[in-house]
Amino acid sequence: MIRLCELGDIPDNDAIGINTEHGEIVVLSRDGAVHAYRNNCPHLGIDLNFQPDVFMDLDGHYIQCANHGALFQVEDGLCVHGPCQGQSLQAVAIEVIGSTVWMRPAGTTTDSQ
Ligand code: FES
Numbered sequence: 001m002i003r004l005c006e007l008g009d010i011p012d013n014d015a016i017g018i019n020t021e022h023g024e025i026v027v028l029s030r031d032g033a034v035h036a037y038r039n040n041c042p043h044l045g046i047d048l049n050f051q052p053d054v055f056m057d058l059d060g061h062y063i064q065c066a067n068h069g070a071l072f073q074v075e076d077g078l079c080v081h082g083p084c085q086g087q088s089l090q091a092v093a094i095e096v097i098g099s100t101v102w103m104r105p106a107g108t109t110t111d112s113q
Pocket of ligand 1: 041042043044045048065066067068070083084
């Protein structure tokens with residue numbers, strides 16, 4: 001597995017971007033739960049953000065693509081508004097072990113290290 005960050009690195013109800021060998025991963029915290037998606041908008045297949053670690057809308061409720069304003073639900077990555085409405089961000093399988101957030105690359109099992 002690939003270490004992404006510590007839980008304390010993610011501001012509550014906000015997001016950070018983490019560069020990995022599998023591209024940039026957006027890691028979010030919402031009410032104590034952690035979610036992760038590839039930094040790739042389903043509209044044009046480009047980065048969601050213009051500025052580092054700026055992924056949320058002004059209210060901090062939705063993930064917002066800076067390019068054309070698509071809004072995505074934090075919990076499942078579904079686009080609820082914008083040019084790719086009905087499509088979803090690509091979820092990344094993660095595990096929280098102790099205080100560390102790990103990414104499980106696609107194709108590996110829970111037992112893989
Ligand atoms: S590239 Fe994300 S909404 Fe257009």
